[in-house]
Structures are given as structure tokens and as C-alpha cells.
Amino acid sequence: MAVSYFMKITKLTAAAFLILFFQGCTKDVDFNQLDDANIHATYISTLIYLNLAAPDFLDDFNREIAVTEDLVQAPINNDSKPYLEKVEFTVITENTFSRNFRLSITFYDAFGTPIYVLQPMINVPENSSELTTIIEIPKQDIPYIYNTKFFGFAIFMSPSIDGSAISINDASTFDLKSSAKLFFNFRKI
Amino acid sequence: MRRLSWFIFLVYAIGFSQNKQVLYDFTGLPQTLLLNPGAEVDNKFHFGMPMFSQISAQGGFTGFSAYDIFADNGIDINDKIKAAVNNYGTAEFILFNQQLEVFNGGFRLPNKDYLSFGYYEEVDFLGKIPRDVVDLYYDGNTVIDRRYSIKKLAARAEMLGVLHLGLSKKFNEKWNFGVRAKIYSSVFNANTKSNSGSFYTEEGTQNIYRQHLDNVNLLMQTSGVFFRNGEEIDASYVKSKLLFGGNLGLGIDLGFTHHYSKQWTITGSILDLGFVNNSKNTESFLYKGDYELEGAQLNFDRNNPQNYWSDLKEDFDNSILSDTLYKSFISFRPVKLNGSASYSFGQKQDDCRYLIDDGFYLNKIGFHLFSTVGAVHSYMAATFFYERRFSKHFQTKLTYTVDPFSFANIGLGLSANIGVVNLYFAADNLLSLNNIYNAKSASFQLGINFIFKDKN
8 A cells, every 4th residue: 555655656756857857947047137237335434534733834933834735645456446436535624723724635646746636625614613525536537546646635724814823822723534435336347 | 158157057057965865875875885884785796987986066055046146037137136135144155065986896795794995086165155244245334333244254175085995884683883984185275264353334533434353363274275386286286186195184984774673774974074184285374453443644744754554554464463374284074964764664565465575675764864064164954755666676765855055955866776787866956957047056966886786
């Protein structure tokens, strides 16, 4: 009894497998869809910050410096070049000086030639509390990033309206915080 | 695109199995001795067809199938990728295992013990990918305070040759024990396990964000991957390393068969209880430490210009120890455990319903548990099976397996004896045959043996 029962099971199983075998071994797949695959990933990175006081805007003779500059080496390799679509900088400033400031960020190539200036420049009004500025490098300007070897930061201090000068004992500060948002599209290249 | 198709086909369609649930304890095939050295065989002697006695490998990925992504069903591929990422577990693993039996033989000793021996080549890869790594790649790191951990990140890869010699000994009518000694010769080995560390971003105090690498401890050990003496990798190099010119190791398999009663049988085995001493061409990479970055503070000091980038790099190098080690290390083989309980029934009768062979049952049902235990990853598989002997010349086995790849893995084994020639074929994941792209794993084994039975 048991034998015949299992014989039936075996026959049914064999029939099932035959159906499976002859049904065909694949359903429709389209590997060309990979050409349309886009993986959008966004990464945030901390950048530079400043805490500048009165002496930072004065020379050795305590005279005002109209333009204060600094350079940062750009550790950029080309690995991400095909995938980077946009960069968005967030800059938060706070200024207790009675002066307006303008911050300019310039990209320099390996020969020290300026190749790109972030637009717009960041204007920091006198005695301003926390201000957030967002600057975008659009897709068409991304290649400049990969030719950049140095970022140049220049702070332009406007002259005072009443002709007064910053004193070395001035307790005012110019603070800046920044971050970058990098928008990648990991697609088939 | 064609290459990708071929890769997917190879991984999903021509996979063989490390868990050989169909082959395990199947009709006394000589290959069952490799899965349980204490298996019972009633051969006088046997030998496998060189290079064709068993070819074996497995491919699988627990995360998603090729069909999940590439189905031509009108759904945008990006939506399918998103769904696959959403369904991704805490950690999924990808594995590939391949074995090629170069030679295999055995014979019965005068004291009735069965001595078997052989040599096979094995390639094994297993990678465990944590969800945090997938999320970091797929979404980025914009979620503040989210920790992306590499704790579950682990991988092993190795290629080795295995020379083995085993003995199956019948102690009495109820117990049969077996042991197999193995010598491993490793071509290459790479492994990373027990890693820790996480990356996260939080709101800063000096700057908008502060970013952390927290408690990083990452070690990757390699042998036979990097070469300092200008050795060239070609076929003769691989051959020489497979044939005991590589890093050597020892292992042992143990197994038993117990006839609890006339119809109930219990078997068990532990395989690859062994190690390889990696002493040649070793190179290991260690990263350890904590690092936090709030950004570079520009000081606009004309008299003391700073190289901010090199300062940051120096700070990073001081915080995260990065070391390359060239010392020997021991790698343990992933241990495989098998256990089964089966019930035989349905004795063969002639036309007058007289028993033809009192100890010969036509049917066997049972339960088989497989587990692989390793430092990189461990997993289990459970199988129900039904074995049917149509005659002494033709046997079949049907299996239903639940494993990390599938809850509905149906397998089938066939073994045919034509004179002294034995042909066997075993395959699983047959439900995926109608659409191999939808299989997360697949396996089959086949081979040719020459089996000479005892006349009595």
C-alpha cells in the first residue's frame, strides 16, 4: 500500500519536473535596463571654520588690512569625477564688527592660476547675527573642481563709514562655519 | 552587458552546493564518504573517473535575485533597486564555493574496513555585507547622528588543494564510525572578520558638523595575494601551490552512522576541522583608532602660513593606526556539520508477496540538518528528504530545504548503476528552473564512478 502510494508521488513529482523543465528556464529579463539605473547619493562633509578677532585684520603696525587671505590645499582625486553632479556649500556667518565683510572663494590650478570663483560672493553685513548662505556649483562647472589644487579664501573688509579704525583691543569677532553637500549619481558610465 | 549576463548565469545557474543536502547519505555513493566519513558503503572497491568523479560549486546571494532587478516587467529599474535596498536585511551574504575532484578511490580492507582517498581542489568565497554599508552607498550620510557600522562586515576567500585519506569502520551491526585526515595546500587566502567601527556625523560646536570614525578596528589578512619577490602568477604557479607548494595545513573529518533500530538510522558528521598555517607571501593590513573632524580652522596668519591639508592628514595618521604586517597567521577552515535521522520502509517483495531481501528497503524518509560554522559567517539549512530505490540499479532522492536563500528549495538526486559504471546527478532549487534569474542560489553535483560490489 505504502509502496504504491509513494510510486504515485514519484510519478507525480516526475511529471511536475517535466513540466518545469519544458516550461522554459527563464522569464523575460532585460539587462540593458542597467543603462537607466541611477543611484543618487548625497554626502555631507565638514569644511573650514573661522574665528577671527581684531588682530587678524591688523598688520604688525596695527593698521587695518583690507584684504585677508589664506590658502588650503585641495586633496581631490578624479575617482568620483564621472559621478559628481552638484556641490552645495552651506556657509554660516556671524559678525559683531561694525564693518561689512565680503568672502570670496577662488579655485586655483597647479600653476596658481585662478580658474573658478564661487558665485555669489558671501556678503556679511556689520553686526549681523547668524546668516546662512548656500552656494551651488552647478553641473557644468564641476570639471573646475577636478582641476583645482588650492582653494583661496579672501576676506574683504569694507572701510568704516565714519573713518574709525579697528583697535587691537576690539572684542568683536567674525565667525564662519561651513559644510559641503556632494550630490552623486552612481550611474553606468 | 553580455559578460554581466554570463556572470549572473554562472552564479545563479551553474552553482553547486557546499551544503550537499541531496548527495548526503545518498544510496551509498562514494562521494557520501566525503560528507560523512562514517557513511556505510558496500563496495569492494571503487574509483572515480579522474576529474569527473565530482565537480562541485555553489553560488548564491541572500539579498535579492537578478530577476528582482532585471525583470522586464515595465517597472522602472530604479524603483526595483529601491525595493531591493528596502528589503535588505541587517546583513546579507554572498557566497561561491567550487570543488573539483581530481581523483577519488577506495577499497575494502581484509578486516572489512573501507579505506578511501582522493584529492580535490576547492575555491571558497564568502562576503557579508552589512546594511549600513549599503545605506551609506545608496543614500549617503545626510542623516545626522546615524551610525554606519562595519561590525558585520566580513569576508573570506581561499583556493586550496586537499589530499585526503579516510577510513570507515563498522564496529557492530548498529554503529559505523569514520574518520578522514586531510592535508591542505593553500594557493591564496584572504579574510577579514571581527571588525568594528562606525562612521557618523553630528552637529558640531566650532563648525556646522563634526564627523567621527569611532572605535575602528579592521584587520585583513592575506597570503598568496601580494608578492614581494616578483613571483609571477600563471598556471604552473597555481598548480605548484595546489600540489603542496603552498601554505600547508591539516584537517580532520569525523562521522558516524547509527542504526537505532532496523528501520531508523541516525547519521552525523563534522567536516574540515582544520587549519592552514599561512607563512608564505603573507601581508596583512590593520586599521585601528578613533578620529573626529570638525573641519580645518583657517587662521589667516600671513607670518605663519599653515599647510592645513598635511596637518589634517598627520592628525588622521596619528589617530587611526595603519599598519602592514608580514607575519604568519593561522586560518581556520569553515567547519561543516551534518546530522540526519531517517526511517526506511517498504521492503521488496516478489509476485507472491514473499520478501526478496530482508534488509533492503525501497523507501527512506528523513530530516537532515546542515550547518557551517566559521569566524566570518555561520548559517544553517534544514532538509526533509524522501529517497526511493526503484531497484539496485536506479535510485532517486527528493529534498525540500529551508536555508538562508530560500524557504522552498526543492532538490532531486538520481543515481544509476550500469554494470560497474555509476552515474549520479543531483540538483536543487528546481522550482527556479522555470526562471533561473529568480533563484537566489542553485546547486548541482554530477559525477561518474566505477563501483565494484562485494559478490556476497
